[in-house]
Amino acid sequence: MASPIADVSYRDYDGPLFAARYRWWVIAKQGILLASKKRNLQVLSFVSAWYYLAMIIVLFFVNQGGSGGNSEAGNRIMEGIMKNVVWKDQFLHGFSFAQLPLLLVTLVLGAGAIANDNRSRALLVYLSRPCTKLDYLIGKFVGIFVPIFVILAVPTILFYGYCALSFNQYGFLRDAPWLLPQMLVVILMSAAFHSALVLAVSSMFDQGRVAGATYAAMYFITNFFTVAMSITWATADGKAPEPVKHLFYGSIDGLQIGFCKAILDTRGSRPFVGGQRGAEANLPVPAPPLLAISLILLAIIAGSAFLTWRRIRAVEVVG
Amino acid sequence: MNVVEVSHLTVQYGSFTALNDFSCEIPEGCTGLLGPNGAGKTTLIKTLLGFVQPQSGTARILGDDVVSSGPSIRQKIGLMPEQDCHIPGMTAVSFVAYAGELAGMPSAQAIRRAHEVLEHCGLGEARYRNVETYSTGMKQRIKLAQALVHGPKVLFLDEPTNGLDPRGREEMLDLIRSISHGKGVNVLVSSHVLRDIERVCDRVVVVMKGQLRATGTIQELKAIQGQPLDVEVREPNNAFASRLMEIGAVVGPPKNNIYRVQLAGDVRQAHITVQAAARATNAQIRGFRVAERSLEDAFLDAVQPGEPPHILHATTATGGAQ
Numbered sequence: 001m002a003s004p005i006a007d008v009s010y011r012d013y014d015g016p017l018f019a020a021r022y023r024w025w026v027i028a029k030q031g032i033l034l035a036s037k038k039r040n041l042q043v044l045s046f047v048s049a050w051y052y053l054a055m056i057i058v059l060f061f062v063n064q065g066g067s068g069g070n071s072e073a074g075n076r077i078m079e080g081i082m083k084n085v086v087w088k089d090q091f092l093h094g095f096s097f098a099q100l101p102l103l104l105v106t107l108v109l110g111a112g113a114i115a116n117d118n119r120s121r122a123l124l125v126y127l128s129r130p131c132t133k134l135d136y137l138i139g140k141f142v143g144i145f146v147p148i149f150v151i152l153a154v155p156t157i158l159f160y161g162y163c164a165l166s167f168n169q170y171g172f173l174r175d176a177p178w179l180l181p182q183m184l185v186v187i188l189m190s191a192a193f194h195s196a197l198v199l200a201v202s203s204m205f206d207q208g209r210v211a212g213a214t215y216a217a218m219y220f221i222t223n224f225f226t227v228a229m230s231i232t233w234a235t236a237d238g239k240a241p242e243p244v245k246h247l248f249y250g251s252i253d254g255l256q257i258g259f260c261k262a263i264l265d266t267r268g269s270r271p272f273v274g275g276q277r278g279a280e281a282n283l284p285v286p287a288p289p290l291l292a293i294s295l296i297l298l299a300i301i302a303g304s305a306f307l308t309w310r311r312i313r314a315v316e317v318v319g
Numbered sequence: 320m321n322v323v324e325v326s327h328l329t330v331q332y333g334s335f336t337a338l339n340d341f342s343c344e345i346p347e348g349c350t351g352l353l354g355p356n357g358a359g360k361t362t363l364i365k366t367l368l369g370f371v372q373p374q375s376g377t378a379r380i381l382g383d384d385v386v387s388s389g390p391s392i393r394q395k396i397g398l399m400p401e402q403d404c405h406i407p408g409m410t411a412v413s414f415v416a417y418a419g420e421l422a423g424m425p426s427a428q429a430i431r432r433a434h435e436v437l438e439h440c441g442l443g444e445a446r447y448r449n450v451e452t453y454s455t456g457m458k459q460r461i462k463l464a465q466a467l468v469h470g471p472k473v474l475f476l477d478e479p480t481n482g483l484d485p486r487g488r489e490e491m492l493d494l495i496r497s498i499s500h501g502k503g504v505n506v507l508v509s510s511h512v513l514r515d516i517e518r519v520c521d522r523v524v525v526v527m528k529g530q531l532r533a534t535g536t537i538q539e540l541k542a543i544q545g546q547p548l549d550v551e552v553r554e555p556n557n558a559f560a561s562r563l564m565e566i567g568a569v570v571g572p573p574k575n576n577i578y579r580v581q582l583a584g585d586v587r588q589a590h591i592t593v594q595a596a597a598r599a600t601n602a603q604i605r606g607f608r609v610a611e612r613s614l615e616d617a618f619l620d621a622v623q624p625g626e627p628p629h630i631l632h633a634t635t636a637t638g639g640a641q
């Protein structure tokens with residue numbers, strides 16, 4: 001005979017039920033939780049920060065070697081090296097070199113976000129609850145946006161902190177006092193751009209892998225133009241036709257790098273400490289107009305969100 | 320109080336009319352939604368859930384309009400869809416708890432409750448397994464568990480026994496019956512399997528081509544007009560039948576030693592008359608009951624082609640002596 005403790009008959013739930021507000025946060029929280037458990041994402045997070053890590057190591061040894069014993073000769077060496085360093089360009093490089101790993105991060109986080117739900121008809125679970133399409137869309141977006149933002153922002157802030165503490169005497173804060181807020185704006189835009197775009201692609205398929213392959217194809221095909229324009233610019237020694245410098249930014253990562261250049265107001269320089277200041281560095285393509293590239297990015301984000309919105313339909317999967 | 324009230328509801332997909340001026344009231348309890356494939360059963364459920372906007376008419380669940388009060392209504396509803404549905408990459412307990420949180424439950428309560436309902440649905444041992452590894456029967460159970468987790472007042476079950484083997488089907492029907500009787504959960508079961516409906520439901524709503532064809536309790540639908548009696552005798556006895564016809568009864572030919580007898584007056588009076596005729600003709604009566612159709616006959620009668628509305632309410636079905 002079953003004891004009362006083994007009674008498994010159905011009992012009504014009489015606990016609290018929250019009103020149908022902020023339901024998107026439940027979805028976002030779940031997305032972030034699942035992301036945090038993915039080991040490949042943890043590896044990719046380190047890989048995406050490789051430039052900052054490398055710069056910290058380089059600067060550490062330069063600092064140690066240059067200021068060894070606080071000798072005058074050592075200080076001269078340090079000043080010689082540091083006068084070539086354009087601090088905001090180091091952040092531009094950190095952001096630029098993170099683009100390829102960031103593509104992989106985005107694929108891990110977002111390729112299956114809606115596609116897998118389409119395959120398993122999970123929309124019925126969501127939309128049969130007090131959850132609207134908007135809740136679902138925002139929840140999925142935030143679930144991708146937050147991890148991307150964290151993955152980009154943490155190394156940036158750590159590198160900024162290291163430089164601010166160690167190299168202030170070489171003009172770090174003086175040269176670019178708004179560097180950190182500017183970089184956070186860049187990272188916000190980048191995370192929003194990737195999240196919106198990958199969600200739109202994901203919503204069009206019912207296989208995460210197919211969605212991922214499509215997004216990767218979009219990235220590499222558009223990236224081809226960036227590479228082609230870059231080569232054209234380099235071989236023309238800065239005298240390439242006008243369209244070249246605009247088409248250079250016509251890719252997924254190009255748009256973001258262009259936005260970063262425009263925000264930081266730099267045309268870039270060579271990586272690491274061998275860079276040249278400002279106009280002397282004639283190889284990198286000039287920054288695009290900030291307003292124009294901002295509008296393009298915002299239009300793509302809005303268009304992607306609209307496309308995703310149109311694709312989220314419970315009826316289609318009811319049968 | 321009616322759980323569902325639908326009034327002149329019309330739903331169209333492009334030029335196709337899925338529900339055509341559909342009206343019905345579903346009281347508390349367990350109700351079966353019967354109809355052939357494409358009759359409009361799933362569209363009715365979709366509309367009640369707010370997935371589909373009706374062209375005209377109104378629908379209310381527990382007194383709330385489904386169009387204007389969608390989210391608050393869906394907090395009181397549980398849906399077990401026809402197709403497999405789950406959230407990829409989650410164990411059963413995390414999936415059901417997540418479904419509870421989506422319905423508005425606090426996180427800790429959702430987890431506690433997930434364990435409870437999984438145990439109730441017979442998935443206690445498999446609760447930490449990934450749902451994608453479940454068998455068809457287990458997937459049906461997890462769909463029921465996620466629909467129950469937040470303690471809904473109304474439960475929509477769309478073809479709950481689809482793909483189940485006989486034993487799994489019996490267990491699922493037992494589960495549904497246990498939930499729908501005495502637990503405060505009103506259940507609407509959509510199915511075209513009449514035996515399942517008869518097993519768990521008290522009432523049925525028959526839908527055909529987007530229109531209501533019949534509604535009432537199962538007993539009412541199975542009843543035959545005029546309340547004929549089925550009289551089982553030891554062996555066919557022509558004298559008995561003739562005697563009954565002499566006193567004005569309509570008697571059908573015996574079938575498996577059973578005569579279908581229709582007499583004027585109430586059942587008690589008919590009983591006395593039949594016993595008297597048996598005594599007079601030395602016929603041995605073995606059984607005696609009010610005749611009824613099978614639910615299948617009642618259903619086929621309700622969905623037979625005809626000009627709508629061909630709506631049966633309570634005991635208006637036709638059919639007499641065999």
